[in-house]
Amino acid sequence: MMPYVDGFVLAVPTANRNAYKEVAQDVAAIFMDHGALKLVECWGDDVPDGKVTSFPMAVKCKDDEAVVFSWILWPSREVRDEGSKKAMEDPRMKDMDMSKMPFDGKRMIFGGFEMIFET
Numbered sequence: 096m097m098p099y100v101d102g103f104v105l106a107v108p109t110a111n112r113n114a115y116k117e118v119a120q121d122v123a124a125i126f127m128d129h130g131a132l133k134l135v136e137c138w139g140d141d142v143p144d145g146k147v148t149s150f151p152m153a154v155k156c157k158d159d160e161a162v163v164f165s166w167i168l169w170p171s172r173e174v175r176d177e178g179s180k181k182a183m184e185d186p187r188m189k190d191m192d193m194s195k196m197p198f199d200g201k202r203m204i205f206g207g208f209e210m211i212f213e214t
Contacts, residue, residue: 096170097210097213098168099168099171099172099174099175099207099210100166100167100168100169100207101166101167101206102164102165102207103164103204104154104162104165104203105162105198105199106154106160106162106163107160107198108160108197108198109161112138112161115136115198118191118196118197119134119136121187121191122134122191123136124187125185125187126178126179126182128185129177129178129182129185130169130170130174131168131169133167134165134166134168135168136163137165139161140161142161153204154202155202163198172207175207
């Protein structure tokens with residue numbers, strides 16, 4: 096059985112880089128407690144605009160924002176489904192004030208991916 100990946104792309108104001116990192120670390124601890132194997136957060140520094148499509152276009156990135164690319168690695172889809180549900184119900188997650196997130200969650204792209212190859 097191959098691991099399962101949740102992937103995310105979002106735009107974060109560059110002024111909120113440290114605040115985003117703190118929130119991401121808090122959320123990572125919650126997901127790790129509920130079965131995630133690894134969480135990775137990447138701050139874009141070479142993310143060109145496209146002519147037809149691109150990461151910046153996909154999240155409607157503004158001039159004062161950076162594209163963030165992140166993923167959560169799970170042992171399986173089943174562990175992800177159960178772990179994600181438990182993470183969302185976790186009191187630490189429920190205590191977070193979503194209105195004070197350091198990014199616009201409406202422009203976040205996310206999805207689950209079945210791994211088909213790994214080296």
